[in-house]
Amino acid sequence: MRRSLAAAIAAVLGMTATGCAPDDGDRAGVDVVAGFYPLAWVAERVGGDRVNVTDLTPAGAEPHDLELTTRQVDDVLDAEVVVVLGDGFQPAVEDGAARRDGPTVEVLDELPDDALAEGDPHVWLDPVLTQDVVRAIEDALVNADPVHESAFRRNADDLRGELRALDENYRAGLATCQRDLVVTAHDAFGYLTDRYGLRVEGVAGLSPDAEPDARRLAELADLARDEGVTTVFTEELLSPEIAETLAREAGGLRTEVLNPLESRSDRGDYLAVMADNLAKIRAALGCS
Numbered sequence: 287m288r289r290s291l292a293a294a295i296a297a298v299l300g301m302t303a304t305g306c307a308p309d310d311g312d313r314a315g316v317d318v319v320a321g322f323y324p325l326a327w328v329a330e331r332v333g334g335d336r337v338n339v340t341d342l343t344p345a346g347a348e349p350h351d352l353e354l355t356t357r358q359v360d361d362v363l364d365a366e367v368v369v370v371l372g373d374g375f376q377p378a379v380e381d382g383a384a385r386r387d388g389p390t391v392e393v394l395d396e397l398p399d400d401a402l403a404e405g406d407p408h409v410w411l412d413p414v415l416t417q418d419v420v421r422a423i424e425d426a427l428v429n430a431d432p433v434h435e436s437a438f439r440r441n442a443d444d445l446r447g448e449l450r451a452l453d454e455n456y457r458a459g460l461a462t463c464q465r466d467l468v469v470t471a472h473d474a475f476g477y478l479t480d481r482y483g484l485r486v487e488g489v490a491g492l493s494p495d496a497e498p499d500a501r502r503l504a505e506l507a508d509l510a511r512d513e514g515v516t517t518v519f520t521e522e523l524l525s526p527e528i529a530e531t532l533a534r535e536a537g538g539l540r541t542e543v544l545n546p547l548e549s550r551s552d553r554g555d556y557l558a559v560m561a562d563n564l565a566k567i568r569a570a571l572g573c574s
């Protein structure tokens with residue numbers, strides 16, 4: 287629907303839909319379907335105006351265990367390239383992808399085995415591993431549309447450069463801190479804290495709907511007091527209640543929002559949100 291509308295508008299304006307060469311006819315680019323925001327963002331950045339990316343996870347929605355509409359299942363089946371995280375992060379998406387004839391990128395399969403933490407899907411919060419995600423999506427787009435290989439390669443190189451700069455900012459920004467324990471709501475930040483030599487404790491588990499019990503809260507409150515923790519992080523998509531309870535039990539800590547980039551944010555793209563998260567972690571840990 288969106289593409290045919292764009293094509294209709296382009297026809298009225300007397301131009302091709304994307305400014306492609308005339309031999310592209312009415313094709314606006316490679317149809318890519320991605321399971322959730324970080325994968326969709328990489329596909330958009332690498333594909334530029336040569337791709338139409340559909341993000342299955344709506345803004346403000348929870349991607350863990352996403353349910354698909356019939357229409358979205360059709361989108362998955364019909365796409366030229368599908369990008370999923372894999373390993374059961376979004377079973378409905380992965381089941382749909384398994385029924386396809388076309389290519390599917392399973393991101394976790396494309397990352398070095400020794401970089402993966404058992405059961406933790408949140409690799410996109412590590413700017414170094416995200417460079418490998420770029421490589422996997424770049425290769426899939428080149429296979430789907432070899433004519434535009436040089437554009438995909440150039441876009442991917444640029445994006446890796448931006449991710450390297452982000453990694454440098456994290457390294458420098460977290461090198462000298464008074465504390466190294468990050469307390470978060472759901473346990474999304476393990477890859478990130480590992481990468482930069484920090485420790486993390488999540489109030490809930492690896493999946494955000496895991497409910498913490500009273501004993502876990504008491505344990506964390508003690509730990510927070512012992513460690514001089516100043517801030518309990520919560521997330522936009524989660525009820526702040528758990529973090530607020532812990533903050534109160536641990537003796538009047540601040541709560542602050544970290545964004546685990548699990549769906550599109552109106553506060554900016556991946557790079558902007560990651561920079562914002564860094565500023566908040568630096569403040570919480572007393573980094574200089």
Ligand SMILES: [Zn+2]
Pocket residue numbers: 350408472474492493494546548
């Ligand atoms: Zn998560």
